[in-house]
Amino acid sequence: NQPAFWQALAYCKTTRTPLLVWIESTERDARSDALPLELAKRALVRAAAGAFVPGRASAEYARSLGVPAERVVEAPNAVDNAFFRAAPKHDGGTCRFLYVGRLDPEKGLDVLLDAFAGVPGELVLAGDGTEARALRARAPERVRFLGPVSRDGLPELYASADVFVLPSLSEQWGMVLNEAASAGLALVSTNAAGAAYELVDEDLRVPAGDAVALAAALRRLADDPTLRRAAGERARTRVEALTPEAWAEGVLELARRAAGRGPRSADPR
Numbered sequence: 001n002q003p004a005f006w007q008a009l010a011y012c013k014t015t016r017t018p019l020l021v022w023i024e025s026t027e028r029d030a031r032s033d034a035l036p037l038e039l040a041k042r043a044l045v046r047a048a049a050g051a052f053v054p055g056r057a058s059a060e061y062a063r064s065l066g067v068p069a070e071r072v073v074e075a076p077n078a079v080d081n082a083f084f085r086a087a088p089k090h091d092g093g094t095c096r097f098l099y100v101g102r103l104d105p106e107k108g109l110d111v112l113l114d115a116f117a118g119v120p121g122e123l124v125l126a127g128d129g130t131e132a133r134a135l136r137a138r139a140p141e142r143v144r145f146l147g148p149v150s151r152d153g154l155p156e157l158y159a160s161a162d163v164f165v166l167p168s169l170s171e172q173w174g175m176v177l178n179e180a181a182s183a184g185l186a187l188v189s190t191n192a193a194g195a196a197y198e199l200v201d202e203d204l205r206v207p208a209g210d211a212v213a214l215a216a217a218l219r220r221l222a223d224d225p226t227l228r229r230a231a232g233e234r235a236r237t238r239v240e241a242l243t244p245e246a247w248a249e250g251v252l253e254l255a256r257r258a259a260g261r262g263p264r265s266a267d268p269r
Helices: 003-015 035-047 056-064 109-116 132-138 151-159 175-182 211-223 225-239 244-258
Strands: 020-022 050-053 072-074 096-100 122-126 143-147 163-166 186-190
Touching (some): 003 035, 020 244, 096 175, 109 122, 132 143, 163 175, 163 211, 175 186, 175 225, 186 225, 211 225
Parallel strands (some): 050 072, 096 122, 096 163
16 A cells, blocks of 8 residues: 555566565454455565565465465564563562553553453553553552653563563564563463464463453463463573574575575585
8 A cells, every 4th residue: 555565566577676575464463454455465465576574473474465485484573682681580479460562452451451350460551552541540559550661671671570461452563572572571462463473372372352361361370470480481482583683584585585596505614
């Protein structure tokens, strides 16, 4: 739906330059149901020499649009993992759940509050948005609203929590899952987030909009400190493979394929 996409395609056809596209969307994204737009999207991506995607969910979506599997390369979304694991980890006391992000409808925070009603512990929400006032009005006292938090304040915030929860109804990736995984938090996410398929335990990945399933996942972690620690360690191990260097390698690999050079050979040094 952007003229620049079609201008890029026209330029590449005129100059015989391979067109590579970045596809971060997944099957579960909120999107227009307009058939002409969907047909145009398919035509554009099929004309490309290849697509690079952040993870499995986006790879599946790219293939569903008609991109051949051999033309899809993963270049994982990444953060500075070392930055987010720098602060000393909180340990002990009441289980503390954390959400960081916009307080907007698509983030599913109303579902989170419904789910949290029957879960022991404390919930901290960091961020601001259009739903902030309504959420504050209905939240119990054990839910704290911090407002916006600077990037420099995030490592300490993550370190103060036990479990990170992302209840989004629509979420292409969810970089906050990378951040929380780097900090060693146990992760709970809906299946809307692309990052959930890379970082979150399958039994802690719940259907978007399902407050009952979300409550069950939160309660399991609230009741079991050993499970929390183990889930956090698994998340931290998984995120170690998601680095800016891995992203760059993915982009380079696709560029080599598009240029007809094949996979990069081992460094002779």
